[in-house]
Amino acid sequence: MTQAHATDAAWSAIAAQLAPVEVIDQPVLVKKRSRDFFWYSPILNAQLRTRFGDLVAKPATRKEMAQCLAVAYRNDVPVVLRGGGTGNYGQAVPLNGGLIVETTAMNRILEIGEGFVRVEAGALMADINAALVPHGWEMAMFPSTQDIATVGGFVAGGSAGIGSIANGPLREKGNIIQIKALSVEATPHEHVFDAEESLSIHHAWGLNGAITEVTLRTVPTRNWVGCMAGFASYADAYAAGYALASAPDVQIARKLCSVVDARIAGYFPRLDHHVPKGQHLLVSLVPREQLDAFRDLMAEHGGTVHLAMDETERQAAKLPHVFEFAYNHTTLQVLKSDRSATYQQIGVPDPADTGAITAIRAALGDDVWSHHEFTRAGGQIYCADLPIIWFRSAERLAEINTTYEAYGFTVYDAHVNVIEGNHMQPDYRHLAWKKRLDPKGLLNPGKSLVWEKVRHLSADKIEALQRSTNPE
Numbered sequence: 001m002t003q004a005h006a007t008d009a010a011w012s013a014i015a016a017q018l019a020p021v022e023v024i025d026q027p028v029l030v031k032k033r034s035r036d037f038f039w040y041s042p043i044l045n046a047q048l049r050t051r052f053g054d055l056v057a058k059p060a061t062r063k064e065m066a067q068c069l070a071v072a073y074r075n076d077v078p079v080v081l082r083g084g085g086t087g088n089y090g091q092a093v094p095l096n097g098g099l100i101v102e103t104t105a106m107n108r109i110l111e112i113g114e115g116f117v118r119v120e121a122g123a124l125m126a127d128i129n130a131a132l133v134p135h136g137w138e139m140a141m142f143p144s145t146q147d148i149a150t151v152g153g154f155v156a157g158g159s160a161g162i163g164s165i166a167n168g169p170l171r172e173k174g175n176i177i178q179i180k181a182l183s184v185e186a187t188p189h190e191h192v193f194d195a196e197e198s199l200s201i202h203h204a205w206g207l208n209g210a211i212t213e214v215t216l217r218t219v220p221t222r223n224w225v226g227c228m229a230g231f232a233s234y235a236d237a238y239a240a241g242y243a244l245a246s247a248p249d250v251q252i253a254r255k256l257c258s259v260v261d262a263r264i265a266g267y268f269p270r271l272d273h274h275v276p277k278g279q280h281l282l283v284s285l286v287p288r289e290q291l292d293a294f295r296d297l298m299a300e301h302g303g304t305v306h307l308a309m310d311e312t313e314r315q316a317a318k319l320p321h322v323f324e325f326a327y328n329h330t331t332l333q334v335l336k337s338d339r340s341a342t343y344q345q346i347g348v349p350d351p352a353d354t355g356a357i358t359a360i361r362a363a364l365g366d367d368v369w370s371h372h373e374f375t376r377a378g379g380q381i382y383c384a385d386l387p388i389i390w391f392r393s394a395e396r397l398a399e400i401n402t403t404y405e406a407y408g409f410t411v412y413d414a415h416v417n418v419i420e421g422n423h424m425q426p427d428y429r430h431l432a433w434k435k436r437l438d439p440k441g442l443l444n445p446g447k448s449l450v451w452e453k454v455r456h457l458s459a460d461k462i463e464a465l466q467r468s469t470n471p472e
């Protein structure tokens with residue numbers, strides 16, 4: 001079913017029905033809120049830059065959010081949830097127009113307890129961390145966009161971040177304690193997803209419910225020191241990264257472990273006078289009391305620690321957080337100077353195999369610059385390459401993907417706008433809950449190809465497909 005496109009007059013009527021919820025209808029502001037960071041990809045940029053919503057609503061409470069969803073249901077219009085709009089694949093871009101529900105006014109921190117924090121979906125993660133630290137806690141993990149990204153957007157669109165090398169990705173058991181989400185019905189109902197059940201909503205791109213509240217695991221905070229170590233060879237920097245990732249927590253309990261090609265580091269002018277030019281970098285956060293062990297480990301691999309600052313020292317030096325040179329911020333630092341760069345998401349088959357990294361770097365050529373992120377899941381170490389790619393054409397990008405695959409790496413294509421992108425298995429649990437919570441299929445239409453094939457089935461039948469195609 002495709003929703004009928006409402007006329008301008010109909011949108012005025014919808015805006016009136018939304019009162020007293022704050023609405024934004026100036027076209028320039030609605031257009032601004034229809035975008036995310038899809039422009040990292042020249043391919044997505046061409047597809048998505050002219051896709052806009054029709055009206056923005058900014059609920060301040062869950063009652064107001066329920067009203068927004070009820071109005072969308074009554075008028076049969078698409079509805080796209082939006083947090084900070086920092087998603088990378090056009091996750092929050094309204095493909096069929098419609099109502100954008102921006103959650104940033106629903107931002108209260110509701111409860112801080114032993115090992116958990118309960119917050120409204122629109123809370124910014126930097127604010128959550130700031131509230132936690134005086135109580136001796138911090139988020140178990142957060143994305144490098146913590147200053148503008150919401151916790152609801154992270155749980156709906158993100159996967160891992162700073163802390164994941166210590167505490168796993170979001171989907172790791174115990175990291176998401178509870179998610180509450182509203183249905184899109186005449187009278188929206190709030191559903192509660194506890195523990196493992198929360199995976200039914202996590203990373204569903206806002207397709208199957210409007211998240212109102214999230215409870216996440218927290219961990220004891222420490223005096224973290226942001227570090228940058230320099231290496232003459234990428235292979236040494238990578239091997240040091242693997243050694244750091246595998247170090248026992250009692251030795252070095254790092255919460256970030258990123259390796260960045262020297263050519264990318266050349267695009268980090270804020271680090272001038274702190275880190276020598278031409279060095280491959282290992283970017284990390286380590287506890288103050290383990291700094292000496294970290295220095296020793298870097299030296300064992302031929303590296304030197306050039307920068308080591310805790311939060312107070314960093315602020316005094318007016319430097320960005322070290323994680324603003326990691327994850328997808330690395331890409332952003334390059335894009336700030338040159339929009340012809342793009343990136344890709346690559347799974348490394350054996351993180352311990354430095355030789356395979358050297359071989360693929362040689363095979364790829366000068367238009368692909370490596371950047372590796374180490375994480376941990378289920379006690380195992382994983383590594384992803386998020387390389388800078390100097391974009392020449394879609395054909396050359398496809399050739400780069402093929403080269404990675406020929407060497408046994410997995411391409412999780414960052415240049416597609418559907419949730420079942422390259423190598424992602426359809427998640428029928430997501431779609432079963434979509435059937436239950438969004439029976440008209442109004443939430444973020446167009447983002448799931450598989451939904452169109454299964455929407456005629458009952459929720460139970462859709463869920464059964466998960467067991468038959470993707471048993472866990």
Ligand SMILES: Cc1cc2nc3c(=O)[nH]c(=O)nc-3n(C[C@H](O)[C@H](O)[C@H](O)COP(=O)(O)OP(=O)(O)OC[C@H]3O[C@@H](n4cnc5c(N)ncnc54)[C@H](O)[C@@H]3O)c2cc1C
Nearest residue numbers: 083084085086087143144150152153154157158159206211
């Ligand atoms: C520079 C940069 C660095 C990044 N680093 C990381 C990183 O370290 N780790 C990582 O995982 N990601 C990263 N990302 C991606 C992105 O920042 C995160 O996923 C972020 O947490 C998204 O939050 P947001 O509030 O901006 O969500 P949005 O972009 O607003 O939304 C993301 C998705 O969630 C849905 N959504 C938003 N709110 C709700 C809600 N209340 N209920 C249901 N659905 C909702 C939207 O519809 C959309 O599909 C990065 C992106 C950039 C540009």
